[in-house]
Amino acid sequence: xxxxxxxxxxxxGSDTNVAQFERRHHTxxxxxxxxxxxxxxxxxxxxxxxxxxxxxxxxGGRFFSAFNLSLIMQQVSIIGMLxxxxxxxxxxxxxxxxxxxxxxxxxVIMGNLAVNFGVPPTIAIIVGVIGGMLAGAMNGxxxxxxxxxxxxxxxxxxxxxxxxxxWLSGAxxxxxxxxxxxxxxxxxxxxxxxxxxxxxxxxxxxxxxIFVVLWYMLNKxxxxxxxxxxxxxxEAAEMSGIRTERTLxxxxxxxxxxxxxxxxxxxxxxxxxSPQSFYEGNLQSITAVVIGGISLFGGRxxxxxxxxxxxxxxxxxxxxRMAGVDVLWQVFAIGWLIIIAVAIDQWIRRVSA
Amino acid sequence: MKKLLTSSVIALTALAGAASADINACLITKTDxxxxxxxxxxxxxxxxxxxxxxxxxxxxxxxxxxESQVAAVETxxxxxxxxxxxxxxxxxxxxxxxxxxxxxGALVIALDTPFEPASVADATFATxxxxxxxxxxxWAAAKLGDEAANAKIAMLDLNASEISVDYLRxxxxxxxxGIDIKDPTDIGDEDDPRIVGNDVTNGNEEGGRTAMENxxxxxxxxxxxxxxxxxxxxxxxxxxxSVGRENDVLIVSVDGGCPGVQNISEGVIxxxxxxxxxxxxxxxxDAIKTWAETGTKPQxxxxxxxxxxxxxxxxxxxxxxxxxxxxxxxxxKCWG
Numbered sequence: 001x002x003x004x005x006x007x008x009x010x011x012x013g014s015d016t017n018v019a020q021f022e023r024r025h026h027t028x029x030x031x032x033x034x035x036x037x038x039x040x041x042x043x044x045x046x047x048x049x050x051x052x053x054x055x056x057x058x059x060g061g062r063f064f065s066a067f068n069l070s071l072i073m074q075q076v077s078i079i080g081m082l083x084x085x086x087x088x089x090x091x092x093x094x095x096x097x098x099x100x101x102x103x104x105x106x107x108v109i110m111g112n113l114a115v116n117f118g119v120p121p122t123i124a125i126i127v128g129v130i131g132g133m134l135a136g137a138m139n140g141x142x143x144x145x146x147x148x149x150x151x152x153x154x155x156x157x158x159x160x161x162x163x164x165x166x167w168l169s170g171a172x173x174x175x176x177x178x179x180x181x182x183x184x185x186x187x188x189x190x191x192x193x194x195x196x197x198x199x200x201x202x203x204x205x206x207x208x209x210i211f212v213v214l215w216y217m218l219n220k221x222x223x224x225x226x227x228x229x230x231x232x233x234x235e236a237a238e239m240s241g242i243r244t245e246r247t248l249x250x251x252x253x254x255x256x257x258x259x260x261x262x263x264x265x266x267x268x269x270x271x272x273x274s275p276q277s278f279y280e281g282n283l284q285s286i287t288a289v290v291i292g293g294i295s296l297f298g299g300r301x302x303x304x305x306x307x308x309x310x311x312x313x314x315x316x317x318x319x320x321r322m323a324g325v326d327v328l329w330q331v332f333a334i335g336w337l338i339i340i341a342v343a344i345d346q347w348i349r350r351v352s353a
Numbered sequence: 354m355k356k357l358l359t360s361s362v363i364a365l366t367a368l369a370g371a372a373s374a375d376i377n378a379c380l381i382t383k384t385d386x387x388x389x390x391x392x393x394x395x396x397x398x399x400x401x402x403x404x405x406x407x408x409x410x411x412x413x414x415x416x417x418x419x420e421s422q423v424a425a426v427e428t429x430x431x432x433x434x435x436x437x438x439x440x441x442x443x444x445x446x447x448x449x450x451x452x453x454x455x456x457x458g459a460l461v462i463a464l465d466t467p468f469e470p471a472s473v474a475d476a477t478f479a480t481x482x483x484x485x486x487x488x489x490x491x492w493a494a495a496k497l498g499d500e501a502a503n504a505k506i507a508m509l510d511l512n513a514s515e516i517s518v519d520y521l522r523x524x525x526x527x528x529x530x531g532i533d534i535k536d537p538t539d540i541g542d543e544d545d546p547r548i549v550g551n552d553v554t555n556g557n558e559e560g561g562r563t564a565m566e567n568x569x570x571x572x573x574x575x576x577x578x579x580x581x582x583x584x585x586x587x588x589x590x591x592x593x594x595s596v597g598r599e600n601d602v603l604i605v606s607v608d609g610g611c612p613g614v615q616n617i618s619e620g621v622i623x624x625x626x627x628x629x630x631x632x633x634x635x636x637x638x639d640a641i642k643t644w645a646e647t648g649t650k651p652q653x654x655x656x657x658x659x660x661x662x663x664x665x666x667x668x669x670x671x672x673x674x675x676x677x678x679x680x681x682x683x684x685x686k687c688w689g
Contacts, residue, residue, distance in 0.1 A: 068570055075563055171386040173558060173584055175612050176591060177619055192595070199595070270559045271591030274584060276386060277559035279415055321567045326541075327513045327553050 036344075037351040040293045040301045043344055044308035047291075051312060055319030063322050070198035076288075076314035077203045078103075078269055081262035082281050083288035083306040084210050085255035090289050091218070092231045092251055093298025094143070094150035099259050100281025101161035102135045107263035108165050111174045111273035114183035121185035129260045135161060136256020140249035158282065169275040176271040190268030203265040210258060211307045218303055227251055232299030287334065288313060291341045295349070312337065376406045376645045378638065379429035381422055381439040383466075385412035387556075388610055389630050390440065392688035393464065396634035397438060404642045409434075416556065417514060419446045426450045429459065436460040436641030438634065444469040444517045460644040462651070464633045466518050467659055476640065476651040477659035478633045482518050482607070485626035486525020486579075488666045488675065489605035492624045493577050494530045495672035496603060501531065507568040508540075508551040509561060509580045509589055515540050519581060522607050523551075526579045549575050554585040561588020569596070580606045583613025583625060590621045609667060611687040617667055618680035624668035627678075630688050632662045 026034075036042055056064040082099045089096040106128040113124035135157070142153045179186050189203035218224035226247050229237040238244050267273055292309025294301030313334060320330045380397045382390035394410055401408035409432070411425030422442050429437050430453060437459050441447050444466060451461055451473055463474040471477050494501045508526075511519040517538075524534040532545045541551045549572040554560035561580060565588065569575060573596075580586040586606040593599040599621075606613060609627025616622045640651040654661040666675060667683035678686075 062570065071566055071570065075566065166386050170388075171391055172388055173587070173612060175615070176587060177616075177621070190595075266559075270562060270588065271594075272558045272584075272587055274558040276555075276557045276584070279555075318567070318570070321552070322570060324550070331513070 033348060033351050036348050040295075040348070041305045041308065043341075044292045044305050044312060048308050048312050048315065051315050051319070055315060055323070059319050059322035063319055066195075066197035067199060068318065068322075070200055070204070072311070072314040072318050073204045073207075074199070074201050074269065075318070076310045077201070077207045078262055078266045078278065079281060079284045079288060079313075080207045080307060080310040081210055081258060081265065082285035083292070083310050084207075084214055084303060085258040085262070086282075086285040086289050087292075087294055087301075087303045087306040088214065088218075088227070088251050088255050088258075089150070090231075090286075090294055090296060091227055091298060091301065091303070092248060093234070094248075094251075095154065095286070095296075096139065096150065096252070096255060097154040097282045098135070098139060098158040098161055099255065099285055100278045101158045101165065102132055102256055102259040103263040103266060103281065104275060104278055105135070105161045105165040105168070105263075106132045106260040107266050107273050108169045108174075108275055110186060110264060111179065111183075111267065112168055114186055115174050115178050115273075118182070121183040124183065125185070125264055128263060129257060132256040132258075132260020132263070133253045134256070136253040136259070137249060139256070140252030143252070144245040144248050165275050169273075171275055173275070174273040179267065179272065186264065186273075187268045187271070189265040190271065201268065203269050206261070206265055207307075210261070211304060214258075215303050223247065223250070228299055230299075284313070287338055290345075291337050293341065293345060295345055296342070297349075300349075309341075376404075376436075376642065377409070377432060377434045378406050378436045378641050379409050379411065379425070379432075379434045379438065380634070380637075381411045381425045381429070381437065383413050383416055383422075383440050383442045384418075385410075387416075389465075389608065389688065393440070393630040393634045396631035397638055400635035400638035404638060406638060406642060408638070413442050417442055417512065419443050422447060423450050426454055430454050430457045433457075434459050435645045436462065436637075438462050438464050438637040438641070439474075440465045441468055442466075442516075443514065448473050460641055460650065462637045462640060463659075464637055465628075465630065466516065469517060471658040476653070478636050478640075478651075478662055479659050480626075480628035480633075480664050481657065481659075481661045482521035483525040483528075484661075485607045485628065485664045486522040486527075487529035488525075488626050488664065489579070489607065489624050490526040490529020490531075491675055492529075492666060492668060492672055492677070493526075493579075493603050493605050495675065496623065496670065497577070502547075504530075504547045504577045505572055505575045506530070506548050506577045506579065507565065507575045507589075508548060509554050509564045509568075509578065509585050510540055510551055511556055511581045512553045522581060523579070526605070530577075554581060554588065556582050557584050558588035558591070561585035562592045563588075565589035565592035569593075576602050578602055578604045580604060582606060582608045583610050583616060583622065586613070586622050586625075587616060590616075609665070609683065609687050611684065614667055614680050614683040614687045617669060617683065620669075623670065624666060624677070627665045627667050627683060627686065629662050629664075629686075636660070636662065 085099050110124045110128040113119040114121045142148050143150050192199045192201040226242045230244050288310035289306045291312050292305030294305050317330050413421040461474045463477040465479050467477045468474050520540050523540050524537050527534045535542045550568050552564035552567050554564045578589050583606045586604050593602050603623045606622050606625040666677040668677050669680050671677045
């Protein structure tokens with residue numbers, strides 16, 4: 001041991017341990033916060049379970065019957081599909097106000113071609129689905145090439161698509177009977193299989209398939225990782241070599257495609273093609289996404305959350321109705337759900353190591 | 354100074370009067386998407402052309418869009434309209450701006466939906482919506498005969514705002530059916546056990562289907578369905594069809610749109626009360642012309658606080674004592 005210089009002798013009295021992280025004691029709440037940070041879908045799943053049990057107690061056994069639970073699935077199926085499309089956009093830190101307008105417009109195009117112009121239904125559906133992708137591409141290109149904010153872009157295209165829908169439909173519904181006669185294929189997703197009291201429509205199955213496929217794409221492919229990276233930090237994504245513009249346009253096109261398919265499914269769900277249905281579909285889809293724990297700031301949240309979010313809204317509406325609660329209190333309850341969901345999201349974001 | 358100002362105002366007024374030989378009028382509808390209002394606009398436009406009136410038309414974006422209607426009335430005031438025809442999207446909220454319009458010298462006529470109170474406007478040309486409800490209520494009760502005492506009724510209404518058209522049709526139906534309606538301006542305050550429940554449809558197919566599904570969850574044996582309009586009825590029918598009950602339920606509705614009348618002939622809807630939007634609009638334009646030329650205001654139908662433009666029951670299964678038209682006759686008179 002070498003002799004220390006005089007000025008170093010003060011070190012003798014100091015701690016000689018190697019520097020280390022302090023093993024701080026975590027409170028239960030902090031642990032919960034941490035778990036939720038890593039698994040953002042836990043909250044909606046827990047809320048869904050709790051609300052099912054709560055309404056089972058409040059509204060009775062009829063609420064919890066297989067038929068009613070399958071009915072809730074049917075009632076949320078279309079908004080669920082829109083929420084899937086919306087999730088894709090919101091994960092990129094964008095927002096799409098035009099999802100429902102694209103959906104209705106494409107269902108009107110399909111119906112008009114097949115019922116009024118005698119185009120084979122298969123062709124009509126293909127035209128509608130391609131139309132959905134083009135509508136999405138329009139959103140995506142305006143956002144990436146002209147650099148318009150997504151909110152403004154889709155606020156504009158919402159009105160444009162809605163006006164086109166009214167023009168093409170003449171504001172008239174296409175009647176169920178006319179669809180049955182000319183193009184029953186349009187109602188394909190209204191068919192159902194009955195399993196022990198439950199009535200599972202093809203539309204419900206389609207919704208689940210859409211969620212599973214999109215979940216796979218987002219979590220198991222390079223494209224999906226790019227989408228999350230863009231939502232988290234656009235510049236960092238760009239610098240790490242992701243072709244952000246091209247990816248963004250592809251996201252909007254895929255969302256448009258999902259909306260068009262939802263348009264097809266909506267014909268089976270509603271029975272007729274009504275230009276006035278689902279006017280608030282865009283807001284309902286955002287509601288489902290937010291309640292599902294997907295962060296509006298982008299880059300965080302699982303698309304499965306949106307499915308649970310849509311189901312939570314459906315369970316609340318069905319449960320409150322069966323308990324004989326007036327419609328306005330349903331609206332009231334959904335409002336609080338949104339605020340609580342975002343508050344929880346903010347709390348989780350503040351997680352410390 | 355004050356005198357000078359007054360006289361120049363008079364001069365200006367005189368000038369304006371001389372310059373506008375043409376009569377300006379406005380038509381403001383709830384939306385321009387509902388075929389009912391599309392037809393109304395057609396009727397008004399045709400009548401305006403025939404009378405040499407220049408007509409501007411406005412509409413809300415959706416049912417309940419008060420903002421757009423207020424802005425439209427303000428535009429009409431600013432453009433010096435002699436008369437305003439309006440289907441108020443909210444029977445109470447528009448009162449202040451309508452009063453402004455009347456103060457500015459415009460004749461304001463409510464079409465289809467009355468204001469509350471009706472005296473907010475100079476006149477109301479409307480369907481007797483209560484009567485429209487009574488007709489389908491009486492028809493449903495007569496159709497069921499003795500079974501009416503055990504009926505299970507679903508009420509599919511418009512929306513949470515409970516506007517006048519909504520409660521008038523709803524309560525008219527119940528009274529026609531023979532149910533004590535309690536407060537005639539309130540929906541859902543009845544305690545008759547035959548009513549299974551009320552739900553809202555937003556007046557479209559999607560809402561009609563969902564509402565019917567919901568009420569069937571409360572009581573799957575519903576056998577009478579009242580609907581606010583025919584698109585809601587079509588939606589309710591789809592819900593019944595999905596559980597195979599479409600043939601044991603009576604669906605009644607109000608409107609008289611052509612798709613609705615066609616649904617009568619195909620047995621989807623049992624009976625509907627037809628109203629006449631074209632007539633409302635053309636009468637409205639005539640009234641504005643008379644007002645501009647002679648300063649006389651239109652009179653109400655006796656015993657009512659509005660001018661009744663008529664209502665007809667359309668059904669292919671007529672019952673004794675209630676005059677009705679067949680769907681074939683209805684198709685000649687329907688709108689949209």
